[in-house]
Amino acid sequence: MIRFVNPEVLLALLVIPLLVYGYVKRQRMRGGSIRFSDLSAARRIVPSLMLRLRHALLVLRCLAIFCLVVGLARPQSGREGREVLSQGIDIIMAIDCSTSMEIEDLGDASRLEVSKLVVADFADGRVNDRLGLVVFAGEAYTQCPLTLDYGVFLSFLKDVRPAEEDWDGTAIGTAIATAVNRLRDSSAQSKVVILLTDGLNNRGEIDPLTAAKAAEAVGIRIYTIGAGSDGEALRRVDGGLFGPRQVRVKVEIDEETLVAVAESTGGLYFRATSAEKLEAIYAEIGEMEKTEIKTREYVNYRELFSMFVWSGVFLLGLETVLANTRFRRIP
16 A cells, blocks of 8 residues: 655656657757768668667656655555454353264264364354364363464364263263363453253263352353254164164253253253254354454555655766766767
8 A cells, every 4th residue: 555645746747758858859859960962871880789778868867857756755655454452252162072972863964073063164253252172072171272263273173083982971060170271261251161962971070060160150151052853863883793783872961950050150051953953053152152343443654755765866876977977978
């Protein structure tokens, strides 16, 4: 972005076409002082390099005037910027990755894969909010710390896989405690945990309600989501005489505990029985947890006049030196 502080000075550039016009007119008015009857021999003379460059003085003078005039107009180079004045929300996404999340009853993919897609869409819609990721099964750990780099967050989310058999289970209390530990020292005005699970709390040493009280104590709001169809669902079971098979299992979600956890922290409990409902739930949470983004736009300007002025002085000096040396005219 370029602007001129004194644009009216640019009118002086009209001197350049007048200077060129006067030079051309003088060249045409100059006539020979000696007449010859035959000029065929003179036409065969190849002009020297200096003769071809005889108009260089005019070019140098025009460039010098151009640079000096532009410099006196005070050109400035501007760079636009934007400063964010408001602070976003800190959100921890806690996702159940126990083996039961491999059941395909929310759509065409497993519960875990559907959840990952919905969470990725949720992340794409955030602006200026820090996102973190906690995954849990029989244990819980931080997959991604709080970050404003959504590309990094999505990369970690993509790497989430179902739990191995040695740490399978559902430790909801431990997951909440891990998320609370990540948000405990946050200075954000709003701190949120969105916990998604498809089962009962059957692992871990921390009770979900105890962890919820700790969250309430430090001002963290928890939204809980129970994922899975109603009644029964088909689950793949490996092994056996005839190899892998599908068996019906009862969908057991401890909704009473999830409701209590959410209500004790000022959040809400949601039930997702399909991919569409899960998308709607995250969209609703996203609407509830929004911050007004205030920004201040500005432009930083850098003075460029010295570059043009010194260039003009150099060109004018070069024209003067050449006019009195190499291109000097002898009357």
